[in-house]
Amino acid sequence: MFVPKIHAQEDRSPERDLLLQNPAKEIPPLKRDTPPIVPLGTDFQNSVLLLNNRFRVDSDVDEVTMVFFRDRGSAPVVLVRPDGSKIFIENDEEDPNVQWYETQTYDMISIKKPMPGPWQAVGQVLEGSKVMVIADIVLDAQPIPRNIYSGEIIKQTAVLKNNGKQVDFSPFRDVVSLTIDFVSNNNPNFENFGLGTRTIARFQDNGEGLDEIAGDGVFTGQFNLSIPSGEWRPTFGIRTPLYNREQINETVILHPNPIFINVKVDETNEAEHVIMIDTDSKHIKLDSLLLDGKVTHPNGDTDNVTMTETNDLVKVIKVKNTGFGIYRIKLTAFATTADGREVIINVPEHTFVTIAPPEPEPIPTLELEVNDTSKEPAQPISMTLPIDMWTATDTVSFIIAINLFIFVFGGIGIFLVLNKRKYPNDHIILRCKLACFTLLDKLKNLRKSKLKSDAVE
Template identity: 40%
Template sequence: MEINKHHCFNLPLIKASKLIVFMLTFITAFNAWAFVNSDVESKTENNKLNKTTVEYYQKDNITNQIPYFDNRFRLDADLEEITLIFYRKSGSTPIILIRPDGSKIRVNQFDHEKVQWFDDSTFDMIKIKKPMPGPWQAVGDILPNSQILVISDVKIAVEPLPDIAFSGETLKVEGKLFNGNDAIESPYFKNVVKLDVNFYSTNNSNHENFGADAIKVTSFRDDGHGLDEYANDNTFTGEFILDFAPGEWQPVYLVKLPMTTRELRQTPILLHKIPVELSVVKSEDPDKPHQLLLAIDPSHVDPNSLVFQGKLTFPDRQTKPFSIMEESGESRTTTITNTEPGIYRVNVSAFGKTISGREFRLVVPEFSFNVEENNYLLNTAGDVNADGTVTINETADELRVKAEQEREEAMLVQQQAQDAEDKETIIIIAAGNSVIILIAVVLFFTLRRKKTKSK
């Protein structure tokens, strides 16, 4: 009995302790849920404030039966103006917008005072002033997993151009597009926007480009071609070929949309002269090559870092590649085979580092020189003596007179041959005409004689 009494006495204590533990667990769980829920609501509110896209409603088992009705979105009442982009299948017809009250907006049927519509083969861009608040629908061949992009302020962010740049240099510049403060990650957007880069002269009279016209340098691309490394990675790449006059230039980036244009003006840069100058020492001996000299200006480049790749074009238009690799100092030399008189052309590309360590590549303007034929005549019109000296037998003027006489004699011989040929042709024509006349006379008298006998 005592044992039973003791057990009964402790039973309420056990139940009370369990109840206390349960309540503590419930309170802890409730606080945690409230904290998490508050944090989620806070993030949702922040996202709602910062959003630049209107996502479609989540699909459910009912609306999945009618796929077109999945393309739904909601517009708030406080919107003064909104620009929407709908990506659709290439070549498909423009979409149809259905307002919350059921009325429709079509590409060829809308209020021109409140709506602007630009349709392309792959997208529709629609600007609406004071849109009707509530749930909207978009009907059309909209691409799967697409989003309705709400255009607020499209801009491009690009890395600044280098402090030291050269005329003739090729630069690679990368940029990303932003809609407001958010990066545009849609791979379809590159079909909507066009990115151009223009350089404008600052018209500083102290520089060579004073009064120069604006120059379109390039268009950014995201197609994996040229200097763009990967297609559709939302990183746009511009290849700047600065093949214009040195001086002070301001780069201006233009973001062109069907209904608007934005521009980004960067700080003006100073484009320096090409740090390489070409010259040649002509050979007066047809058996010895010409010497090509490359002088390097060390003001902005490291001379020891420069290497050269080029092409020689001879007077007969044959070409020969050349390179200058393992040399140092402020000058380089190479030889050009002395093939014949005429114009020789040299095209060179230089690769090296600036004094700040930046790698660069540039194209040196084409260099040409002329080897006159008189030099060849002068150098080949002599006899080589036993001691190696050359005795000039005739002067250049004498050779020129002699060449003129030979040319006149050749023309005289050609004229005589032509006269003889013409005379022979006349004789043949005269002989042929005589034969024809003789035959005609014979026929005439023969026919007349036969006619007389018949009478």
């Protein structure tokens, strides 16, 4: 039986976060309040083998974080202390010394100041399972090249280590989330100044994508470098349900895409469009460039493009002129960098547009009127030309009339509004209403007087 001494996990401090934003300062190593994990025995494997679901906790342990793998969908395990008392998942809310995270397949439990002695896990723990004692977990990954390129496809492999030993228990891959973030160095001389953090890759051990074998303990990440160029500091993130850990790598420089596309458009509709592909000679060797991709025509047809001839000449692709519209070029480049590194680079889609020439203006036609000479004398030949009844002068006059209408009636409206605000009890509109009412009363009285006089007569 191997007995690990485990101490509290270190946390990332605010001071360390501030240092990450200032690349001029050296980033100090993570500090520990207590010595690192001390293995007892010669073949310590960063885990305790379950013997009838029993394991032992040493008296010097300050905090232990364990993972129990169990049958899918089974109930969470129950921990039995050396004195016979039990710890249920409900204790997570009652006991501040217990943190518990459970899923369909595992329980992750962190206990501060655990009782020394033999413990037991009661539950449907997987046969051959281990109590994964998480001590000092890191991601041991290949170094990222100093110079990388926008659009580059990078495959990077890594292994997960716990206290220096590789974790080879495949179910553990479901416990951790492994990512690579690029943190901007905030260098004002680069395009990524002030852009913060970008997640560019997630490591997987599922046999999908670029990962070769599922569950072999080798995690694979495929970079997505479609981010602005500049100085970036790679940060490996290791996240578990109960704590997070970060590893800071050396600064890398992400250069703009080094593959250039220029197009000579055929405007005669009789020849071919010429596409020329060149490289940034400071970064990519032109004589190593290979190309694969396609050209999409305006009508939706596609031409596959493959160029495997290696020479130091600019690559030329001729595209048949099939009509007017948008042509799209999408290429993947395979090349060698100036420092001898083999790279695969996705070239940003390049488009160009061909426009149909304008139709010629209609030519005035001569209309000959020939009459029947047997009935009427011949009439002279007349020329009829199309006449545009609406002239430019009419357009100007129409615009002036509209503006004058808006000016006059708009001015009247503004005057009435201002007058009403200034004289709320004696404004012009009120006066007009009173005048109308007075006029109506006079007309009514006049009509009554007329009717009376007619009646008297």
